[in-house]
Amino acid sequence: MSAPVLEAEDLGVRLYPSAGAVHAVNGVSWSLRPGRTLAIVGESGSGKTVMSLAPLGLLPPGVSSDVTGSLKFEGRELVGTPDEERARVRGAGIGFIFQDPLSSFNPMRRVGSQVDEPALIHEGLSRRAARERAVELLSMVGLSDARRRIDMYPHELSGGMRQRAMIAMALAASPKVIIADEPTTALDATVQAQILELLMELRERLGMALLLITHDIGVVAGMADDVAVMYAGRIVEHGPARAVLKHPDHPYTRGLLASVPPPDALPGTRFRGLPGTPPDLMAVTAGCPFRERCAYAIEPCATRRPPLEPVTVSRDQRSACHVHPLVVEHDQPAEVAP
Amino acid sequence: MSAGHLVIESLTVKFPVQGKGTLTAVDDVSLALAPGEILGLVGESGCGKSTLARAVVGLERPAQGRILLDGDDLTQLKGSRRRQLRRRVQLVFQDPESSLSPRLTIGQTLQEPLQIMGMSDRVARAARAAELLEMVGLPSHFASRSPGALSGGQRQRVGIARALASEPDVLVCDEPVSALDVSVRAQIMNVLLDLRADLGVGCLFIAHDLGLVHQACDRIAVMYLGSIVEIGPSDALYRAPEHPYSTALLSAVPVADPDLERSRSRVILTGEVASPIDLPSGCRFRTRCPIGQQRCADDAPSLRPAGAGSAACHFPGQMRVELAQQTATG
Known part of the structure; x- marks a missing residue:
């Protein structure tokens, strides 16, 4: 290469x-x-x-x-x-x-x-x-x-x-x-x-x-x-475009993609998106900067910032999330998170 | 009784251009908005969609045509009757940053129209302002804040709340979410959908994002160079556009699925939009149309039934069929 x-x-x-x-x-x-x-x-x-x-x-x-x-x-x-x-x-x-x-x-x-x-x-x-x-x-x-x-x-x-x-x-x-x-x-x-x-x-x-x-x-x-x-100044997910867009791991990427009306949307149906507003960078907090808008957030998200780490089920894809929804769904396909 | 039937009849808006004659921004446009209907108006910059919106709310004087609200012509009324009817059609601006006064609190901004409408009781006004905030999903304590302390999405909610103060039947929304972040757009779109569901407020929704318009609207009208070239049910127009311009516009919008995006064919238009001061003969899209013929230069097509809606084209559907063949053969 x-x-x-x-x-x-x-x-x-x-x-x-x-x-x-x-x-x-x-x-x-x-x-x-x-x-x-x-x-x-x-x-x-x-x-x-x-x-x-x-x-x-x-x-x-x-x-x-x-x-x-x-x-x-x-x-x-x-x-x-x-x-x-x-x-x-x-x-x-x-x-x-x-x-x-x-x-x-x-x-x-x-x-x-x-x-x-x-x-x-x-x-x-x-x-x-x-x-x-x-x-x-x-x-x-x-x-x-x-x-x-x-x-x-x-x-x-x-x-x-x-x-x-x-x-x-x-x-x-x-x-x-x-x-x-x-x-x-x-x-x-x-x-x-x-x-x-x-x-x-x-x-x-x-x-x-x-x-x-x-x-x-x-x-x-x-x-x-x-x-x-990128979210709040950091890369939250990184990888081949096809993998990230088809199978996003980070909840922010998921929310962002869901915000784009899909071609098969039904007219008159409610829009999916993210609640809340982007964070204020002046007010730096501990933990994951996305947690307040995140439907997957768990307890450690409030105190520990998740590192950008490999998403084990997808080659070359990395994501900064304690939960890794993609991995969870891969391991337990029946229990799809929110 | 259902109120808020808005009919635009043969509306024409012209502007004088120094030394060059007259620019026809809106040319003989007829549209009808049923009570509670959300009608999308799409087109590219300069097509006249914002001028049309401004004319509908009375900010531009039409050269010709009528704007009827439940049968009353808004362009002809005078005095208090005019003010009364005008209240029922309200404009929501694109840019919530510049359309709210930085000197007023949110509460003052919302109370101003109430005062103008004659609500003299201060307590009642404050209560109504709180109610308006609640309708757009904001907590009532936002009334004491200034616009500078709000995010873009929150400011646009206030913009909608202000438009709702006079209990309108119709909102004219000119690119209400274009200035907002993608993740926040959905929230504002849902506010509009909820207002329709809860209060029956109709909406003339002007936007250039076709995906958004498709999901939000009952019908879509496509504008090109001052006139409507196609109108039809949202899903039908989105999936099977009849006019070559609608087809090009839809094929130009990138979709978020990489497999779909990389496999489909596009109609890449060449050339520039003709000048609204010096319109071409016949069809006004023919200077850029990939399927134009001599007939298109000789004879201007009018809106005629095509597919599930109407299109102003001598060869409706043809561009769509050609594009599908291109995609199929790769």
Whole structure:
């Protein structure tokens, strides 16, 4: 098996908002190999975005943070590395796609000059060669009439076209990894389908690895090889996407999946979901952070935080739960828990 | 007597666009909502669904058409009669963050409409506010809290409670759960289903999440570029869409089952939505339609019975059949 291109080990991020500190990410480990897609799934406040951006120095200005643990790109440590060096590694090796293409472009500059900027900086191309590269990149991402559109301003493109242009920008320096943070959340369904198709095709063709941050289980089902489910700053379940989505072990994963209306739902029937609200990270408590919303909770859940450990009945699947409902159901198929 | 029969008749809403003429956001739309019915309205951004919602609650003035509530035309009424009837159709906003005043407590927010309706007794108002909170599943002590102390899901419950203050027959919900976390959406959807079951409140439910709409609604209407292209019973439309746009929209939505998701075919639409300022001739979907023909450019299809509902297409069902063949042959 090839070496991981991006690897996190015991990664932690503390954020310092106006008052106090928030342990937004805690002890997170995963690895991403070339050509693979790892989806990080979670709801707001789960830490999925902070985990992916903070170690790379990409939190918005003004947000002060403290990163511990390790994040390595092709074996090179990024945590604690001076900004300038980190920017070099990032610029040459990692491309980014964000949720909102409009706010990711400079509204005052033409699209083409922004798309070719990484190539200009990291590959040392001449201005003319960079312009040709921009046309080539925009054509590659399916932007029709690219030669004319490179001279447009971002607001002159539709949402879908802007997202294509942002993907082109992410590809400009021929990165090994693309980090896509909710890449299709702001798009309409039919445009989302186009963009996901494009991402899959590019990954195939260019052999890139994809770190896909999303809340959309359907996107995970279609795209991901592996999935890590985050809750309250920690990974609560991790494994091959098919195993986790078909046979989730962690009660949170189960609740999250149950929240998605199934295709065979009957109109007018009540929705299944999770009770309560996501935890407040400012108020750290002992035990399992999910226990108050959990239908399976037992006594130790209040005092002891469950470690992320192998789910014995499913290969490569790990879950942070004292109960392990999947194992219980496997051992006692008649007594299905709630 | 069942109250709350809402009929939208040939509704058209236009906006002037500086230097470019007129934008027709809603074009000759007719819909009927039976008392207690939940009718889903789906479509992509810019299709006019929010404008339609705003027109129904009186926030946009239609260029043409009528909005009838139990026979009374809301667009024609004036004065106190208008205010009285308007109360019976209430809007629930998408974003509970910006639609609640941060300066008011939850109790004050809920009491405001009661005061406007003439409930002058302070004690009675507070009691009614507590009752409204209970209807949406919040404890009554939330009345003293400010919106900032609530989660997104709790704020949306308050938004619904406020809409219920005037005892409406119909709620117009514009993307009420889109801003909420997936695990919290179900709770809010159940509040709406319970209100229908307990009070008979009908709902015009606008959303882009088709899975959600399918489970919540009795019927679904699909909007494209200002007009309804298909309407039908929820399950029938979800399983067997007749219009090629409905088919594309449904095939575009990813499903959570990895085996199903990876084995099915999609209709990937190309091109861009036509401009509502300069509509194409004939069918307005034909510029992106995979099965469009010359006839579609010459002759605009009207809504006609197709399958279990109606579709505005010269070739209803054809796209669905082609897609099924593609999936079958892999």
